[in-house]
Every structure is written in C-alpha cells, then in structure tokens.
Amino acid sequence: MNFDHILIRYGEMALKGKNRRSFEQKLQRNLIRKLKAYPATKIKKTKDRMYVLLNGEDPHEVMEICRKVFGIHSLSFAVKVEKSEEQLKEAVLLAFNDAKGARTFKISAKRSDKEFPIPSQELNPLLGGHILQNTEGVTVDVHHPDVEIKVEVRNDAAYITAQDYPGAGGLPVGTTGQSLLMLSGGIDSPVAGYLTMKRGVDLEAIHFHSPPYTSERSKQKVIDLAEQLSNYGNSIKVHVVPFTEIQQKIAREMPEGYSMTITRRMMMRLSEKLADQRGILSLTTGESLGQVASQTMESMSAINDVTNYPIIRPLVAMDKLEIIDVSRKIDTYGISIRPYEDCCTVFVPKAPKTKPTKENANYYESSVDFSQDLDKALAETYTIELQDGKRLHQEDEFKDLF
Ligand SMILES: Nc1ncnc2c1ncn2[C@@H]1O[C@H](COP(=O)(O)OP(=O)(O)OP(=O)(O)O)[C@@H](O)[C@H]1O
Numbered sequence: 381m382n383f384d385h386i387l388i389r390y391g392e393m394a395l396k397g398k399n400r401r402s403f404e405q406k407l408q409r410n411l412i413r414k415l416k417a418y419p420a421t422k423i424k425k426t427k428d429r430m431y432v433l434l435n436g437e438d439p440h441e442v443m444e445i446c447r448k449v450f451g452i453h454s455l456s457f458a459v460k461v462e463k464s465e466e467q468l469k470e471a472v473l474l475a476f477n478d479a480k481g482a483r484t485f486k487i488s489a490k491r492s493d494k495e496f497p498i499p500s501q502e503l504n505p506l507l508g509g510h511i512l513q514n515t516e517g518v519t520v521d522v523h524h525p526d527v528e529i530k531v532e533v534r535n536d537a538a539y540i541t542a543q544d545y546p547g548a549g550g551l552p553v554g555t556t557g558q559s560l561l562m563l564s565g566g567i568d569s570p571v572a573g574y575l576t577m578k579r580g581v582d583l584e585a586i587h588f589h590s591p592p593y594t595s596e597r598s599k600q601k602v603i604d605l606a607e608q609l610s611n612y613g614n615s616i617k618v619h620v621v622p623f624t625e626i627q628q629k630i631a632r633e634m635p636e637g638y639s640m641t642i643t644r645r646m647m648m649r650l651s652e653k654l655a656d657q658r659g660i661l662s663l664t665t666g667e668s669l670g671q672v673a674s675q676t677m678e679s680m681s682a683i684n685d686v687t688n689y690p691i692i693r694p695l696v697a698m699d700k701l702e703i704i705d706v707s708r709k710i711d712t713y714g715i716s717i718r719p720y721e722d723c724c725t726v727f728v729p730k731a732p733k734t735k736p737t738k739e740n741a742n743y744y745e746s747s748v749d750f751s752q753d754l755d756k757a758l759a760e761t762y763t764i765e766l767q768d769g770k771r772l773h774q775e776d777e778f779k780d781l782f
Pocket of ligand 1 (some may be wrong): 561562563564565566567568569570586587588589647664665667668675
C-alpha cells in the first residue's frame, strides 16, 4: 500500500472573499505546471480544498515540489482504501511510519457511513492498537500527539490522512502582478525576490554586468541564482544589461565620493525604463536599512529620487542573519557566496558618501549627458529565461524584444 493523493490546505488565500475563485484557479494552474514532469498526476478541487491525485507517481517527489508552491498552508499524504478492518489497519500504519521520528500519536476516526459496522469510538483503539503492536517505544497522546492520523469512513471508501507538512505559505504566484527584481550576485537580492514571489508576484530580473571588470563566472552566478528562484514561481527572464561604459564614464567624470550613489541612480533609471517597456509596474531590490553605505536613509533617498516607480524592499527591516537563514532555506546561499566580483564592488570608491544629497547628485549629473549611454545599454540588453530550475532559452532569442 502507498499514498495515492496529497491533500492541500490553503492559508491566507482562504480569506480572500470574492477573489478566492481566481486565487484557487491560479494555484491549480501553478501546480499543474510544476508537476509537468509527473504526467499521471491530476489536481482536483473541492469546496475548500485541493487534492493532487498521484496515480502511481512517487508521493515524496511530488510532495517536495508541492511544498515549494506559494499559496499552500499545509499538505498531507492521504490514501483511499476499501472499508475493511485490514485495509484500515495497513493504512494507519503507513501514515504513522511517514511521520519520521514521531513517538506519540492520536487516531481521530469519523464514520459518516453508518452502515460500516465499527463505530468511531471503537475504531480509535482498534487502529491505535495496531500501530502500538507494530512499533516500539511509541505511545498514544490524545492532547499533544507528534502526529494525528485522521480516518474518515465515508460511503464510497475510507480516507486516511497522515501528518501535516508545512507549505510555502503566501499567495499563488501571478495573483498580485509583476515586479522587476534588481538581481546582483549577493545574498540579499535573491532573498528579496523569493519573498516578493511569496506575496504572489511574478518576477522578471535585471542584472548589470560590467565585463571585463566582472567575469563570465560572475554573470553565471546570477543566472544560477535566478535558476534556483525559478523553482518557486513561474519562469524568470533575466535581462542582462551591459554596464561597463556607464560605470567607466561615472568613474571618469563624477566626483569619487558620489560615484556609488550615481551608479545606483543609473541602475534605477535603467530598471525603470526596462520595466516600463515590459509593462511591469514595480521594482524589487535587496536593500536593507543600514547595512552598507548605499543603504543609509540619505542614500536611499538620493537613489530613489530618480524614479516614481514603487520599489518593493522586502528586506528593509530584516537582520543580516535572518536574511542568511532564508537564503539557506531556499538554497541560494551557496551560490551567493561564490567569490566572484559584482560591478559595484569593482568600482567601489575608497570613501563613498554615506550621506549623499539628491541636490548634489542632480548637480553633478547635470554637467554630463548620460541619456545616450542609457539608451545604448538598453539596446544591447539581452535576455535569458529560466524555468523550474533550468535554462529555457538562449540569449539572443529575445534580442528583438528591445
Ligand atoms: N549588479 C547589479 N545588478 C542588479 N541589481 C543590483 C546590482 N548590484 C546591486 N543591485 C541591487 O541593489 C541592491 C543593493 O545593493 P548593495 O550592493 O547596496 O547591497 P547588498 O547588501 O550587497 O545587496 P546584495 O546582497 O543583493 O548584492 C541589491 O540588493 C540589488 O537589488
């Protein structure tokens, strides 16, 4: 005997009133897409739940994928069996054994089929006794069990549900619009992307690359990060912007103390232009208050001054250690700490202004025309697409988008 379906419980989505139907449909579509490699699976919706029918696919592999899909509060394996004592016993033991390390359990049986000869009060000790006989060092705890096994004897069959696995939470990706993630090779921006997706946002990413100062390997690192992020949402297009000439011009013609602020302002301008071309309504960054010179209140104000776009900063109130915890959980940490330089670290001034003003930045920029450089960088931008942890398209397939 093995589990034949996975029960999916919604979280916050259940609160969404009138929009609930469209949230459910999005979740269903996202699940179907993520489970493409398991073609026998089917998704079934009932009034307040969803089920993945496994039809012989590996339960644990499918569970791993479902646990990364946003919009799910918790999941459990379940098995449908004939209404016989033998089958019920086998099924509860299967459910108990799935809860690795559980030392205590509780059976909660319900019998809606009153024709079934064993009443619920008798089912609990009967099935519990079977688990006790077939395990060692395990006890029943009806108040705080490690695992609660639910048994429902219905008219058509009996259903046994095993332990709860926590889901990824949040809202189904694609229900709250799109954002352009400014993705560096660092620890923070991939985490910001993950948390933004968790709020139901579909991501595209922009990366500023400065060859030969930054290497192919540093670009590859960013692609690997986006690839990893694509496991959690829809496909992610990474737009790679050649940024060398702009950075050289800043280094040549702007006061050194302001070069970092002005570099960021150019990145913002380019990101806004690209988002606008793509019909995307917000930007997302990995900025967190107070971490580095570019993230003081004054810096953020001077950088933000060049755009009216809403900027999502999911990390703004998080500690570095909290950010690292998330990056470990989502498997981006190992990629982020590869030692390849980012364009900002290559050109970093010895003493960046920690309290720049927008007035000064505007004044310095007004003496040099950057508009053609920005247009050129955008015209030479190319795109790579990642889906479900794999690269989808070659770079030049998207050239005609710009
Ligand atoms: N080369 C880049 N391409 C795209 N976005 C970038 C790049 N460099 C920085 N950013 C954006 O600016 C934000 C702030 O960068 P900064 O270098 O100040 O901070 P950080 O803490 O090092 O961030 P991260 O860990 O994400 O690199 C990043 O989180 C990212 O969103």
